[in-house]
Amino acid sequence: MCANYRPSAREELMALPLPPPDFDYGEAYPGSIVPIVTNFAPRMWVPASFGLIPSWAKDAKITRSTYNARTETVGEKPSFRDAWRRGQLCIIPASAIYEPCYESGKAIRWRIERADGKPMGIAGIWERGIKESGLPSWSMSMLTINADGHPVMQRFHKPADEKRSVVILPEDAWGDWLRARSEAAARAMLRPTEADILRVQPDPLSVARATDSLF
Known part of the structure; x- marks a missing residue:
């Protein structure tokens, strides 16, 4: 599961087909407003809350439990099923x-x-609502898959916990993901990341908040 990431920097996004947005590029936690690109607006970045806010949510506190969506149950959980069944797919850029x-x-x-x-x-998947009562109009959740046995991702979280990983799309699959027109087409791209493209290293927080509840 991923509850903390760093959105791609403006200069990194300049290399992508879309003009880079003007956002705060510091570290993101549930509730942060971050750039995403959606299949609703595939030629623009939109500001979205990290943590999907379903239409029935009364406030943004729900983002504390909706920042990740398990692919195995995404079509069943009340918070995610409408976005998934409608095929509301997005890409979340992260450095x-x-x-x-x-x-x-x-x-x-x-x-x-x-x-x-x-x-x-x-x-990821996205939701969009009418901006009222201070709720963001766009929100998103990262899709996660089982990572038991993955050479890199199995190293994280408590030893007894199930190992999970976000889905890092291959560079040449970004467009295919946004153009997926069926659940089968989308699920075909929900695969583990090749271990050799990843680099991992310790990066402890400099302030005393590096508890497991943050991850």
């Missing part, structure tokens, strides 16, 4: 994601990024 590693016996935050330094395109 790095952060996960806790317990190999030392305690939780140490590690940084996960592409070894070549390019932006990662994380597969």
